[in-house]
Every structure is written in C-alpha cells, then in structure tokens.
Amino acid sequence: MMSVAAGLALEGFIPFASTFGVFATCRAGDQVRNSIAYPKTNVKIGATHCGISTGGDGASHQSNEDIAIMRSFPNMTILVPGDYEEAKQATKAAANFRGPVYLRFGRDVYPVVPELHEGFEIGKAKLLRDGADVTVITTGIMAFEGLRAAEILNAKTISTRVLHMPTIKPLDGHALLKVAKETRRIVTAEEHSILGGLGEAVAGFLSENLPTPVHRVGVKDVFGESGTAQELLDRFGLRARNIVEEALKLLH
Numbered sequence: 001m002m003s004v005a006a007g008l009a010l011e012g013f014i015p016f017a018s019t020f021g022v023f024a025t026c027r028a029g030d031q032v033r034n035s036i037a038y039p040k041t042n043v044k045i046g047a048t049h050c051g052i053s054t055g056g057d058g059a060s061h062q063s064n065e066d067i068a069i070m071r072s073f074p075n076m077t078i079l080v081p082g083d084y085e086e087a088k089q090a091t092k093a094a095a096n097f098r099g100p101v102y103l104r105f106g107r108d109v110y111p112v113v114p115e116l117h118e119g120f121e122i123g124k125a126k127l128l129r130d131g132a133d134v135t136v137i138t139t140g141i142m143a144f145e146g147l148r149a150a151e152i153l154n155a156k157t158i159s160t161r162v163l164h165m166p167t168i169k170p171l172d173g174h175a176l177l178k179v180a181k182e183t184r185r186i187v188t189a190e191e192h193s194i195l196g197g198l199g200e201a202v203a204g205f206l207s208e209n210l211p212t213p214v215h216r217v218g219v220k221d222v223f224g225e226s227g228t229a230q231e232l233l234d235r236f237g238l239r240a241r242n243i244v245e246e247a248l249k250l251l252h
Contacts, residue, residue: 021063068196
C-alpha cells in the first residue's frame with residue numbers, strides 16, 4: 001500500500017494511505033523510509049489505532065513507538081490531533097501541504113475539546129490556557145487531561161498554562177521558548193512512549209536553546225496490555241492526576 005501510494009504521488013495524485021499505526025510504521029517502515037520520506041513523495045499516512053487506548057487488541061496492536069519512528073525519518077511531518085474536529089482540520093491541512101505527512105489517530109471515543117477548534121496550522125502550537133507557574137504541553141488526546149490538570153492545579157493556587165502541540169515535527173520552537181522563559185517549568189503529556197515522542201522532542205530542543213526542567217507523562221519503557229481504553233489510560237498513568245503529580249514535583 002505504501003509503495004502504491006508513493007507511485008500515485010509521483011503521478012500527481014494526493015494519496016492517503018491508511019492502516020493501523022503499528023503496521024504503518026513497523027511493518028511498512030522500509031517502504032515509508034525509502035519510497036516516501038527519502039524522495040519526499042506527497043503521501044499522507046493516516047495511521048489509526050495509535051496509543052495505549054487501542055485497548056483489547058493488546059501490545060501487538062498498541063502503537064506507542066510510532067512517533068519515535070516517524071520523527072527519525074527526514075522530511076516527515078507529524079500531526080497528532082486532540083479530538084475529532086481537530087483531526088478533520090489536520091487532515092485538510094495535510095492535503096494542502098506538499099510533502100510526506102504522518103497523521104496519528106486513535107480508536108476509542110474521546111472527549112471533544114472546543115479550545116482546539118480555532119483553526120489549524122502545521123507547525124504551530126495552540127495556547128489553551130494561560131498561566132505563570134508551570135506549563136503543561138500536550139499532544140493528541142492528552143489535551144483533555146492537560147486542561148483537567150490545569151483546573152486542579154489552579155484550585156491549588158498554582159497558575160498553570162496549557163500549550164497544545166498538534167504538530168510534533170516540526171516543533172513550534174518560538175512557542176516553546178516563550179513558555180520556558182515565562183513559566184520556567186514544563187510537564188509534557190502524550191499517549192505514546194516517553195522515549196522518542198513529544199517529551200523527548202521538547203526536552204531536546206530546550207536543552208540546546210534554553211535549558212528548562214521538563215517532566216514527561218507518557219507510557220514508560222514497557223509494552224501495553226489488553227483492557228478497555230479507560231482502564232489502560234488509568235493503568236499507564238495517562239490522567240490529569242499524573243500530570244498534576246509531575247507538576248507538583250517541579251514546584252517543590
């Protein structure tokens with residue numbers, strides 16, 4: 001499928017190749033690397049069933065390393081929308097963008113986050129809530145949990161900013177530098193391994209440009225398990241309370 005998509009792109013079409021995230025990145029990694037990323041073919045990869053919330057299919061189908069794989073491919077743009085409406089916006093933006101794009105989608109029913117719906121620009125972060133003491137940086141469905149965490153922290157008189165990054169590559173460096181300067185503490189939250197995803201991207205950028213304490217909320221260096229989406233989000237620590245816990249560590 002990936003090779004056919006590359007051929008269609010070379011003939012002037014804008015193909016969207018869609019399959020589970022584990023298949024798009026692990027099984028077809030060679031084709032994505034050599035037929036799409038390397039020659040910069042105008043293919044859009046719509047990867048579904050990504051993250052731990054894929055649920056009952058278990059570790060074999062839970063793609064918690066796909067962002068790390070795709071980030072390592074030169075020329076690849078990575079979009080991780082936070083709800084259905086933002087997914088629609090991201091898909092349209094990908095269609096209008098020239099070059100390879102990896103679109104990361106989930107499987108389950110997720111909360112709608114109206115704050116995400118005010119337009120979509122590839123490479124630009126979205127400020128969902130302002131604050132001065134700590135910044136929570138989210139991507140994907142963790143935008144909802146990040147906003148809940150901000151409510152909890154604000155109730156504790158901790159002024160919390162929430163910055164949503166629907167584009168993982170390229171990162172919005174300007175937005176990152178702004179929050180690092182103004183709040184001096186950052187917690188990242190992603191439904192992906194803490195290795196190679198949003199957290200490492202943010203920490204890597206800031207370590208070279210403005211060293212800032214960064215704590216990462218995500219799937220630790222483990223494989224997933226079978227269960228419902230909600231059970232797994234609890235078990236693997238992808239909730240507002242986990243974000244709050246990391247923020248409090250930074251503040252004390």
